[in-house]
Amino acid sequence: xxxxxxxxxxxxxxxxxxxxxxxxxxxxxxxxxxxxxxxxxxxxxxxxxxxxxxxxxxxxxxxxxxxxxxxxxxxxxxxxxxxxxxxxxxxxxxxxxxxxxxxxxxxxxxxxxxxxxxxxxxxxxxxxxxxxxxxxxxxxxxxxxxxxxxxxxxxxxxxxxxxxxxxxxxxxxxxxxxxxxxxxxxxxxxxxxxxxxxxxxxxxxxxxxxxxxxxxxxxxxxxxxxxxxxxxxxxxxxxxxxxxxxxxxxx
Amino acid sequence: xxxxxxxxxxxxxxxxxxxxxxxxxxxxxxxxxxxxxxxxxxxxxxxxxxxxxxxxxxxxxxxxxxxxxxxxxxxxxxxxxxxxxxx
Numbered sequence: 001x002x003x004x005x006x007x008x009x010x011x012x013x014x015x016x017x018x019x020x021x022x023x024x025x026x027x028x029x030x031x032x033x034x035x036x037x038x039x040x041x042x043x044x045x046x047x048x049x050x051x052x053x054x055x056x057x058x059x060x061x062x063x064x065x066x067x068x069x070x071x072x073x074x075x076x077x078x079x080x081x082x083x084x085x086x087x088x089x090x091x092x093x094x095x096x097x098x099x100x101x102x103x104x105x106x107x108x109x110x111x112x113x114x115x116x117x118x119x120x121x122x123x124x125x126x127x128x129x130x131x132x133x134x135x136x137x138x139x140x141x142x143x144x145x146x147x148x149x150x151x152x153x154x155x156x157x158x159x160x161x162x163x164x165x166x167x168x169x170x171x172x173x174x175x176x177x178x179x180x181x182x183x184x185x186x187x188x189x190x191x192x193x194x195x196x197x198x199x200x201x202x203x204x205x206x207x208x209x210x211x212x213x214x215x216x217x218x219x220x221x222x223x224x225x226x227x228x229x230x231x232x233x234x235x236x237x238x239x240x241x242x243x244x245x246x247x248x249x250x251x
Numbered sequence: 252x253x254x255x256x257x258x259x260x261x262x263x264x265x266x267x268x269x270x271x272x273x274x275x276x277x278x279x280x281x282x283x284x285x286x287x288x289x290x291x292x293x294x295x296x297x298x299x300x301x302x303x304x305x306x307x308x309x310x311x312x313x314x315x316x317x318x319x320x321x322x323x324x325x326x327x328x329x330x331x332x333x334x335x336x337x338x
Contacts, residue, residue: 154293
């Protein structure tokens with residue numbers, strides 16, 4: 001396996017925030033100042049434990065992680081997949097106790113932002129604070145769309161919706177190739193993990209992936225996804241990207 | 252952990268070549284009925300076209316372990332009658 005050097009600490013976060021509104025140089029400095037040095041987390045390890053009281057929020061720099069809740073019988077439901085540039089628990093700054101956990105789905109690089117420093121940031125940089133607030137609002141919007149998908153979409157529509165979402169979120173942080181070069185991204189997640197995200201059995205997920213492939217909509221193998229027909233995929237998903245708020249409008 | 256395969260049959264057989272590690276047959280039963288429910292959930296009235304859907308679980312040697320079947324029909328299941336409600 002080739003090691004790709006992870007993007008610098010805040011590149012992906014700044015890229016994402018910059019899509020929504022201009023980020024000023026002093027705001028970029030403020031984000032840099034708030035973060036501790038990056039550290040590695042092994043795949044499968046908890047980055048934030050369920051019910052813990054974190055004293056810092058964590059920025060995902062590279063890899064995939066997931067917000068999840070566990071049930072007494074050992075089952076787990078993933079409530080959001082996180083991609084580079086996501087603050088995986090920015091809300092712990094104000095929520096204090098975690099109502100869910102965050103697990104590393106692949107080897108990850110993360111950096112902590114101590115809550116005391118984040119509080120100072122919110123006092124000195126109101127515009128940057130609104131941008132970060134927006135980011136937590138979009139997390140909530142993602143949860144809403146997942147709830148709709150979980151409750152009302154067909155299995156195929158649900159999987160297609162997830163693929164559309166992940167593509168746009170990864171592309172926003174430079175982790176997916178654009179339309180001109182084939183819409184490709186790495187998704188090194190097992191079907192069991194996808195099942196936990198979709199609320200479906202592994203067997204069903206595997207059939208749905210085969211079905212999407214069979215329709216010629218995606219090619220999907222070895223953790224690499226290529227969207228062959230975005231229009232058709234978005235149609236199957238009834239995908240409306242409004243909730244990802246990827247357009248530039250001042251906050 | 253034993254390995255189980257979950258094939259489905261609704262006129263066309265879809266083979267499961269991947270399978271899943273599960274602790275025991277009881278867990279395979281749970282998975283089988285879950286798969287049946289998930290797939291049937293959005294079939295709607297189209298289910299009457301094939302009218303039968305089965306999940307067949309086999310072990311690593313290809314032997315059937317358990318199966319579960321749902322059927323659609325315009326008639327009641329054989330031997331079924333609507334019971335009088337009493338008084």
